[in-house]
Structures are given as C-alpha cells and as structure tokens.
Amino acid sequence: MAMTTKPISTRTSTPRTVAALPTPALVVDADALEHNLATMAAALPGVTCRPHVKAHKTTVLARRQHELGHLGFTCATPHEVIGMAESGLGDDLLLANETIDPGRLRAMADTDARVTVAVDSDATITAAADAGIREVVVDVDVGLPRCGCLPDDAGRIADAARARGLEVRGVMGYEGHVVGNHDRAWRAEQTERCMAKLLRAHELVGGDLVSGGGTGTFDLNTWCTEIQAGSYALMDTAYGKLGLPFRRALWVEATVISVSSKGWAVADCGLKALGMDHGDPSIDGAEVFFCSDEHITFAPAEDEPRSVGDRIRVWPAHVDPTVAYHEVMNVAGADGTVEETWAVDLRGW
Amino acid sequence: MAMTTKPISTRTSTPRTVAALPTPALVVDADALEHNLATMAAALPGVTCRPHVKAHKTTVLARRQHELGHLGFTCATPHEVIGMAESGLGDDLLLANETIDPGRLRAMADTDARVTVAVDSDATITAAADAGIREVVVDVDVGLPRCGCLPDDAGRIADAARARGLEVRGVMGYEGHVVGNHDRAWRAEQTERCMAKLLRAHELVGGDLVSGGGTGTFDLNTWCTEIQAGSYALMDTAYGKLGLPFRRALWVEATVISVSSKGWAVADCGLKALGMDHGDPSIDGAEVFFCSDEHITFAPAEDEPRSVGDRIRVWPAHVDPTVAYHEVMNVAGADGTVEETWAVDLRGW
Numbered sequence: 019m020a021m022t023t024k025p026i027s028t029r030t031s032t033p034r035t036v037a038a039l040p041t042p043a044l045v046v047d048a049d050a051l052e053h054n055l056a057t058m059a060a061a062l063p064g065v066t067c068r069p070h071v072k073a074h075k076t077t078v079l080a081r082r083q084h085e086l087g088h089l090g091f092t093c094a095t096p097h098e099v100i101g102m103a104e105s106g107l108g109d110d111l112l113l114a115n116e117t118i119d120p121g122r123l124r125a126m127a128d129t130d131a132r133v134t135v136a137v138d139s140d141a142t143i144t145a146a147a148d149a150g151i152r153e154v155v156v157d158v159d160v161g162l163p164r165c166g167c168l169p170d171d172a173g174r175i176a177d178a179a180r181a182r183g184l185e186v187r188g189v190m191g192y193e194g195h196v197v198g199n200h201d202r203a204w205r206a207e208q209t210e211r212c213m214a215k216l217l218r219a220h221e222l223v224g225g226d227l228v229s230g231g232g233t234g235t236f237d238l239n240t241w242c243t244e245i246q247a248g249s250y251a252l253m254d255t256a257y258g259k260l261g262l263p264f265r266r267a268l269w270v271e272a273t274v275i276s277v278s279s280k281g282w283a284v285a286d287c288g289l290k291a292l293g294m295d296h297g298d299p300s301i302d303g304a305e306v307f308f309c310s311d312e313h314i315t316f317a318p319a320e321d322e323p324r325s326v327g328d329r330i331r332v333w334p335a336h337v338d339p340t341v342a343y344h345e346v347m348n349v350a351g352a353d354g355t356v357e358e359t360w361a362v363d364l365r366g367w
Numbered sequence: 368m369a370m371t372t373k374p375i376s377t378r379t380s381t382p383r384t385v386a387a388l389p390t391p392a393l394v395v396d397a398d399a400l401e402h403n404l405a406t407m408a409a410a411l412p413g414v415t416c417r418p419h420v421k422a423h424k425t426t427v428l429a430r431r432q433h434e435l436g437h438l439g440f441t442c443a444t445p446h447e448v449i450g451m452a453e454s455g456l457g458d459d460l461l462l463a464n465e466t467i468d469p470g471r472l473r474a475m476a477d478t479d480a481r482v483t484v485a486v487d488s489d490a491t492i493t494a495a496a497d498a499g500i501r502e503v504v505v506d507v508d509v510g511l512p513r514c515g516c517l518p519d520d521a522g523r524i525a526d527a528a529r530a531r532g533l534e535v536r537g538v539m540g541y542e543g544h545v546v547g548n549h550d551r552a553w554r555a556e557q558t559e560r561c562m563a564k565l566l567r568a569h570e571l572v573g574g575d576l577v578s579g580g581g582t583g584t585f586d587l588n589t590w591c592t593e594i595q596a597g598s599y600a601l602m603d604t605a606y607g608k609l610g611l612p613f614r615r616a617l618w619v620e621a622t623v624i625s626v627s628s629k630g631w632a633v634a635d636c637g638l639k640a641l642g643m644d645h646g647d648p649s650i651d652g653a654e655v656f657f658c659s660d661e662h663i664t665f666a667p668a669e670d671e672p673r674s675v676g677d678r679i680r681v682w683p684a685h686v687d688p689t690v691a692y693h694e695v696m697n698v699a700g701a702d703g704t705v706e707e708t709w710a711v712d713l714r715g716w
Contacts, residue, residue, distance in 0.1 A: 040468055040470065040471065042716060072660055115624075115662075116633075117624060118676055119390070122389065139625065139626070141674075141676060142624070157625075159627065163631050163656055163657075164633055164662055165624065165633050166625070166627075168627075168628065273467065273468070275464075275467065275491070275514065278508065278512070282512050286716075289642070289688050290691045291716075293643070294642070294644035294688070295638045295658065308512075310543065312464060325490075326465075326488050327467055338639065338660050339638050339639050342692065343691065345715065367640075
C-alpha cells in the first residue's frame with residue numbers, strides 16, 4: 019500500500035481558503051487542535067499519554083504530539099504501526115490489538131521502530147514470536163466485551179510469551195464501555211472497577227506498563243501508567259457532550275446545493291464523508307433530518323435561512339470513522355486560510 | 368485525484384485464494400454478482416436500467432453492466448462521472464445530483480462523455496451553463512426530503528434552463544423514502560403516488576427522460592423510462608430483507624483474533640470497514656454484539672464454536688458506504704479462488 023509520509027501542502031492546486039475548498043472537505047481548526055494538544059500535554063506530560071493514532075490517522079498530526087513530548091503512540095492496525103515507523107515516529111509503538119497475520123507481523127518486526135504488540139492467547143503469542151516480534155503486552159478483559167484474556171489468566175499468558183522468548187512489558191486493558199458515558203461520577207466509579215481487574219492482572223504479569231484509558235477517562239484513570247487517548251486531539255459531538263476540557267477541532271465543510279420551500283436545505287456532505295455509528299452529525303443552530311450517501315438534509319435556523327452556495331460546517335458524531343473516509347485534512351487558521359494540508363496517510367490495514 | 372482505470376489483478380502480491388487475503392478484505396461472490404447483473408438485464412434491458420455506480424464505485428464492475436446492455440449510468444458525484452468518462456464508459460452519464468462547483472462542472476463538461484446533470488434551481492442552472500454543461504434534467508421532489516424542485520415549479524426551471532441554452536432531457540425524481548420499506552404493497556402504492564408527481568412535472572418539462580426508482584422498486588416503478596438501481600449488483604442485508612430476486616454478493620472477509628471464555632469472539636472487521644448508518648452487519652448463525660473501530664464482537668452459533676484464526680464472513684447492512692472504505696474488491700469464485708481484484712476507483716469527490 020502506497021504511503022504518503024509528508025504533508026502535501028505544497029500542492030499548487032490546493033485552495034488557500036476554506037471557502038474555496040471543493041466540498042465535502044475535512045477541516046481542522048488549528049487553534050482548537052493546538053489547545054487540545056497543549057491541554058493534554060499539560061495534564062498527562064511525556065509518556066504518561068500514549069496518543070492513539072487511530073483517531074486521526076495522520077502522521078503530521080502525530081509528529082506534533084511527539085514534539086509536545088509524547089514519544090510513545092498507540093495504534094489499532096499494523097498499517098498504522100508501519101506508517102508511523104516509516105515517518106520516524108517509532109520510539110515506542112504499541113499495537114493495542116491482536117493480529118495473527120504473519121506478513122503484517124513480520125513487516126512490523128522489520129521496521130526500525132520499537133514495536134510492542136498485544137497478545138491475549140497462545141495463538142497470538144505464537145504468531146508474534148514466529149514473526150520476529152520482540153516485545154508484547156498482555157491484553158486484559160476489564161469489562162468491555164472485546165479482546166483480552168481474563169485477569170486471572172494473564173500470568174499464564176505472560177509465562178507463555180516469555181517461554182517463546184518475548185519480552186513482556188506489562189498489561190493493557192481498555193475500559194471502552196465506560197469512556198463515553200455522560201455521568202462523570204459513573205465513569206470514575208466504573209473505571210476504578212475496571213482498573214482493579216487490570217491491576218490484579220498486572221500483579222501476575224509484571225513489567226513497567228499498565229496501559230489503558232481514553233479521552234473520556236484521561237483524568238479519571240489514575241491507575242494506568244499511560245493513557246491511550248486519541249479523540250482528544252480533534253474531538254467529536256459524542257465526546258463533546260462529556261464536559262471535557264477539549265474543543266471541537268474537526269468539521270466537514272459542505273456547500274448548500276438545494277433549498278426547499280417546504281423548510282429544509284440540503285448540503286453535499288453525506289454518510290460517505292462521515293462516521294455514522296454514533297448517529298447523525300450536527301449543524302450549529304439547525305436540525306439535521308438525515309444523511310444519504312452524498313447529502314445531508316437539515317432545517318436551517320429560523321434566523322439563518324440558507325441559500326444555494328452557502329457554506330456550512332457539519333460536526334461529526336464520531337471522529338475516527340469520519341477521518342478514515344478522507345484523503346486529506348485541511349488545517350484552517352482563525353481567518354479562514356488553509357495553513358496546511360495533511361495527508362490522512364494511515365488509512366487502511 | 369489519481370485515477371485507477373484498470374483492474375489491478377496483475378499485482379503479483381495479490382493472494383489467489385480468499386483464505387489467504389489479509390483481512391479485513393472486501394470480497395465479491397462472482398456467481399451471485401453475475402446472477403444479479405443478469406437478472407436485472409433481463410428485467411430491465413438496455414437503457415431501461417441506468418445503473419447507479421455509487422453503490423459499487425468500481426469501473427470494472429460498471430464495464431460488465433455496460434457489456435450487458437446498460438449503456439447509460441447514474442452517478443452521485445462529479446468524480447464518479449469523470450472516472451466513468453475516463454474509463455470509456457461515457458455513452459450517457461447522468462449526475463443525479465446538484466452541484467455548483469465550477470471546477471468540477473467544467474471538468475465534467477470537458478470529458479469526451481455525454482454528461483447530463485440534475486438541476487433544481489436557478490443557481491444550479493447558472494452554474495451548469497457557465498461551466499459549459501450542455502444537457503440537464505429537472506430534479507423533482509417526489510416526497511423524499513432532499514433535492515428537487517416542487518412538481519409545479521418544474522416547468523419554470525426547464526424554461527430557465529432552456530433560456531441559458533441548456534438542452535432539457537426530461538425529469539428525474541427519486542422515491543428514496545419508499546425503496547427500503549419491507550411491505551411490497553406499500554412500496555407499490557407509495558411509488559405510484561411519487562410518480563404521479565414526477566409525471567405532472569414531466570408534462571410541464573417535456574423531454575424523453577423520466578428517471579427514478581431504485582433496487583427496491585425496480586419492478587414496481589413502471590412510470591419511469593429508466594430505473595436508477597445500484598444496490599442490486601452487490602446487495603446488502605437491508606435490501607436482503609425485501610424478498611428481491613437478487614442475491615447477496617458482497618461480504619467483508621475477517622479473521623477471528625480473540626475468543627473469550629465468556630461466550631463471545633472478536634474478528635478484525637470494524638466500523639472503519641463497514642457502512643454503519645443502517646446498523647450492525649450480520650454474521651450467519653451468530654449474534655453480533657457491536658462493532659468498534661477495528662473489531663466486531665459476536666456470539667458464535669452454539670454448534671460452530673470459533674477459534675483464533677478462523678475466517679468469517681461479515682455481511683454489511685449498507686453496501687454503498689462499505690465499499691467506499693475499501694481500495695479494492697476481490698472477486699471470488701465458488702472454489703474460493705480470487706479470480707480478479709478490482710480497484711474501487713470512483714471513491715471520493
């Protein structure tokens with residue numbers, strides 16, 4: 019798969035203002051992004067935050083996180099690991115996911131990067147060891163019905179990994195069923211329960227790393243040695259409801275293409291430009307009816323009637339799958355100029 | 368945007384069996400696809416079907432539809448129009464959508480193809496005429512809250528288009544709120560209501576084309592001169608519930624990466640490999656719990672316990688946004704060989 023590892027902002031054809039971008043177009047609010055990155059770097063400095071690149075899939079953005087002191091990164095796919103390695107951001111890459119794909123495991127092992135992969139079974143240990151992977155963490159089920167061994171089985175998994183010559187760096191466990199709940203007190207209580215399981219596993223496994231957490235628990239999860247937050251950089255409307263200190267920094271710029279006398283307008287940002295698993299996106303002051311493949315139908319605010327050609331901002335409900343539909347993100351200054359265009363170069367698997 | 372206009376099946380690195388494909392991977396059942404294409408070509412031969420390329424975004428697949436006699440195509444984006452034109456499939460391309468983007472309108476007008484665009488307002492007429500577009504249809508609101516002028520306004524729109532020198536080929540109107548309903552009798556009744564509006568508009572507009580319909584109404588909509596069906600080629604679980612004569616022909620091949628003693632398994636096909644606006648995908652015999660970015664958690668059938676490394680087929684709920692996440696589709700024979708690999712070359716805008 020072809021990799022683009024440099025920003026392509028030098029393309030002469032790139033419009034220099036957001037208003038001139040062909041739509042739909044992914045736009046990043048430069049100031050909000052910097053606020054979010056600085057806020058996280060202050061709250062969880064250095065390696066206490068291991069930013070998750072799956073939320074933005076953009077090595078240029080990861081480089082900015084690296085400059086702010088986060089030397090380690092979390093990845094969800096081998097392609098993200100390899101892309102980060104090829105971009106020189108391979109100080110400490112954690113594939114926080116299981117794979118038994120021998121080709122991709124070898125490709126990760128063959129990079130110059132420090133690569134650690136998650137294992138939760140004998141099969142994943144065997145695949146990693148056979149492919150030349152050197153370091154692993156034991157992935158632990160802390161309550162989310164997904165990957166991870168039972169806490170009480172973590173010691174056996176670690177022993178099996180060590181028996182295959184793998185260095186076991188510690189444990190990881192993601193409280194993904196907790197991070198999005200609107201009740202902060204509930205999040206705190208549930209995170210403590212989840213982390214009790216992870217710490218029990220850690221006692222059995224050993225190692226320096228206790229990795230977990232996300233944007234919704236970044237300041238509640240005080241048990242992990244590092245937090246795998248990703249969405250905080252760009253945010254979305256789902257996380258926006260949690261009262262976190264991060265600003266929404268990503269929208270899809272769209273153009274109104276039709277206005278009905280029946281009270282609705284239509285813009286050219288459909289469900290192929292948006293992650294839809296968290297529901298419809300939002301438009302400030304407007305009521306979104308629904309999205310089709312290439313359309314969003316909405317009722318404009320009464321005091322802001324819309325005309326064909328108007329630009330609107332569509333705020334995604336879920337940042338990760340939204341970004342994955344776009345080849346580039348356009349970084350916009352407060353004055354509406356496009357300061358840079360970043361390749362979303364970690365898409366795919 | 369770089370275009371790939373030829374199949375890339377000659378890539379030496381492409382595995383020759385579905386079982387050897389790195390996952391997640393989009394797979395097309397060659398026999399089911401041929402059945403679907405032949406069924407439609409028999410029901411709506413020649414130009415009475417104008418296949419919608421938005422559902423597969425793949426010029427190689429469109430070429431097969433063209434070989435079966437469907438010389439005209441429906442597109443949802445200028446990029447689809449231009450890609451089809453560059454692939455030599457430009458006999459009669461209809462952009463069944465509004466755009467006022469001058470650059471993209473000019474790019475469509477500058478192709479060798481016969482290009483017709485939808486208009487529903489003075490602004491869209493002006494943009495089309497200014498860009499050198501020669502032919503239009505009047506898009507009519509037939510009940511779906513989206514683009515389209517009121518039926519009684521269609522004559523005025525047509526006159527305005529003709530005043531700008533545009534050839535008005537007729538009308539289009541999509542009963543998109545009807546095509547997915549499970550009750551065939553209701554679909555038939557509602558389609559008749561919608562088409563009464565479209566025919567009223569056609570009386571005011573004139574021209575040869577009355578374009579509309581979709582996979583869910585392909586044999587019910589007897590008023591249109593051509594049906595804009597797209598999903599019939601590959602199908603999805605949403606359309607699969609309608610009792611149509613088309614077979615499911617598209618799945619995402621996935622690998623089981625984790626099995627919990629609590630009763631669930633996890634495979635590597637997440638919501639970045641699936642359109643999620645119609646809900647969760649399906650796995651035969653299994654109960655799908657939920658999808659995360661790169662995971663699907665499911666309870667396997669009791670008589671089919673799963674092990675790490677097992678392959679499963681994940682059936683998307685909505686074909687269009689699923690295809691749009693993938694670079695290629697792998698065409699599989701009944702024996703599990705990958706016969707060809709087709710570039711999904713019409714992605715983006």
